[in-house]
Amino acid sequence: MVVRVDLMISLDGFATTTDQTLEAPFGEDWPRLVGAYVATRTFRERVFKDTTGAGTTGVDDEYATEYFENVGAEIMGAGMFGLHNFPDDPNWRGWWGDEPPFQVPVFVLTRNPRPSIEMAGGTTFHFLNSTSVDALQQAVRVANGKDVRIGGGPTVVRDYLKAGLVDRLHVAITPILLGRGIRLWDDLRGLEAGYSVKAETAESGTIHVTFQR
Amino acid sequence: MVVRVDLMISLDGFATTTDQTLEAPFGEDWPRLVGAYVATRTFRERVFKDTTGAGTTGVDDEYATEYFENVGAEIMGAGMFGLHNFPDDPNWRGWWGDEPPFQVPVFVLTRNPRPSIEMAGGTTFHFLNSTSVDALQQAVRVANGKDVRIGGGPTVVRDYLKAGLVDRLHVAITPILLGRGIRLWDDLRGLEAGYSVKAETAESGTIHVTFQR
Numbered sequence: 001m002v003v004r005v006d007l008m009i010s011l012d013g014f015a016t017t018t019d020q021t022l023e024a025p026f027g028e029d030w031p032r033l034v035g036a037y038v039a040t041r042t043f044r045e046r047v048f049k050d051t052t053g054a055g056t057t058g059v060d061d062e063y064a065t066e067y068f069e070n071v072g073a074e075i076m077g078a079g080m081f082g083l084h085n086f087p088d089d090p091n092w093r094g095w096w097g098d099e100p101p102f103q104v105p106v107f108v109l110t111r112n113p114r115p116s117i118e119m120a121g122g123t124t125f126h127f128l129n130s131t132s133v134d135a136l137q138q139a140v141r142v143a144n145g146k147d148v149r150i151g152g153g154p155t156v157v158r159d160y161l162k163a164g165l166v167d168r169l170h171v172a173i174t175p176i177l178l179g180r181g182i183r184l185w186d187d188l189r190g191l192e193a194g195y196s197v198k199a200e201t202a203e204s205g206t207i208h209v210t211f212q213r
Numbered sequence: 214m215v216v217r218v219d220l221m222i223s224l225d226g227f228a229t230t231t232d233q234t235l236e237a238p239f240g241e242d243w244p245r246l247v248g249a250y251v252a253t254r255t256f257r258e259r260v261f262k263d264t265t266g267a268g269t270t271g272v273d274d275e276y277a278t279e280y281f282e283n284v285g286a287e288i289m290g291a292g293m294f295g296l297h298n299f300p301d302d303p304n305w306r307g308w309w310g311d312e313p314p315f316q317v318p319v320f321v322l323t324r325n326p327r328p329s330i331e332m333a334g335g336t337t338f339h340f341l342n343s344t345s346v347d348a349l350q351q352a353v354r355v356a357n358g359k360d361v362r363i364g365g366g367p368t369v370v371r372d373y374l375k376a377g378l379v380d381r382l383h384v385a386i387t388p389i390l391l392g393r394g395i396r397l398w399d400d401l402r403g404l405e406a407g408y409s410v411k412a413e414t415a416e417s418g419t420i421h422v423t424f425q426r
Contacts, residue, residue, distance in 0.1 A: 011398065011422070012226060012398035012399075012401065013225060013226055013398070175405060175410040175412060175422060176403075176405050177398055177401045177402055177403060177404045177405060178402060179398075179399075179400060179401060179402025179403070180402065185224065185225035185226070185390060185392075186225075186392075187392060188225065188390045188392060189390055189391060189392025189393065190389075190390060190392070191390045192388060192389050192390060197388040197418060198418065199388060199414045199418060199420050200414055201412045201413055201414055201420075205410060205411065205412060207412050207414075207420055207422070209224070209388060209420070
């Protein structure tokens with residue numbers, strides 16, 4: 001069991017954009033940022049339910065496969081779930097449709113918890129007003145020996161990194177410059193200590209960097 | 214003839230540190246930032262005058278070799294030459310000893326020009342109070358068909374990048390997080406347009422990213 005992070009960032013370190021709308025939930029740059037990942041066969045199968053075998057294979061697809069493997073629970077911030085955009089809508093059920101790709105219990109960190117939401121396909125959203133550590137303990141318990149992913153956004157990921165709670169950090173760097181958004185790397189001086197770091201480049205140009213304890 | 218940049222940055226995008234002293238002219242983090250490059254056979258030969266053949270070979274050394282190839286002139290900022298540290302010392306001759314590794318005319322951009330300094334081994338420092346474009350024109354003229362390198366620091370490099378004057382940008386990313394210093398990537402949104410971008414990883418873990426027109 002490991003605590004994992006998988007994030008995509010731009011070459012200038014932005015993990016998400018700040019111009020979110022309902023039409024473009026992660027901002028207008030999102031498609032370019034995640035394009036190589038969305039193009040993989042695994043992502044198409046798992047998220048788009050495309051069973052035709054379309055999509056790229058190769059290094060990006062290997063990471064996409066790993067992404068979905070052996071995860072028993074996920075933790076995300078209120079912003080990633082959409083609570084900053086729709087704070088007053090009690091019927092808001094996230095950005096991912098009726099059958100979200102997580103297929104595990106998802107703990108959403110928020111100061112204003114609401115009742116759990118059970119979705120199709122195995123995803124249940126739970127809302128917690130608790131510390132990072134407490135949320136992780138709950139997630140570890142329900143993950144039942146499988147990994148716990150800290151899903152995002154970057155601010156939540158940074159909290160867990162700074163607390164030393166992440167065993168494996170996989171960052172896929174898309175070679176574009178966004179120039180705006182929320183940086184993953186702020187205030188993480190010396191993070192590499194205690195990890196072995198490896199990097200490899202995919203056919204798409206994406207640079208996969210992994211910090212592994 | 215191309216206008217080139219070769220820089221080393223940390224994974225969080227810092228191209229130089231701000232805690233410069235005479236003992237540590239580029240700050241205490243500099244050795245870790247440039248360690249893989251300094252370890253190459255080519256760097257040892259060219260900068261340390263070590264002709265024993267010691268040093269690493271492989272991908273980093275290939276880039277180190279390219280670094281020194283076909284450069285006819287160099288442009289650098291006043292800070293890189295040390296003028297911010299020693300503004301009142303008319304005898305200051307840079308950080309690189311009596312025989313600097315450039316071996317070409319070097320144009321130092323400064324609001325307070327001083328007489329040119331001819332060093333051993335082919336390096337002459339010229340001091341210019343002129344615009345980026347004017348300095349580049351002078352450098353192109355003396356380079357005589359060879360490349361012109363924009364040597365640094367990051368602020369000067371960014372000026373040339375924003376002005377669209379750089380044909381090839383090679384960035385060697387060291388997989389460490391510095392958390393402080395001067396960022397290369399600030400305010401360069403969309404730089405990748407007009408370049409083809411490739412990335413490869415060296416045995417040392419250094420990630421070499423090249424923007425080529």
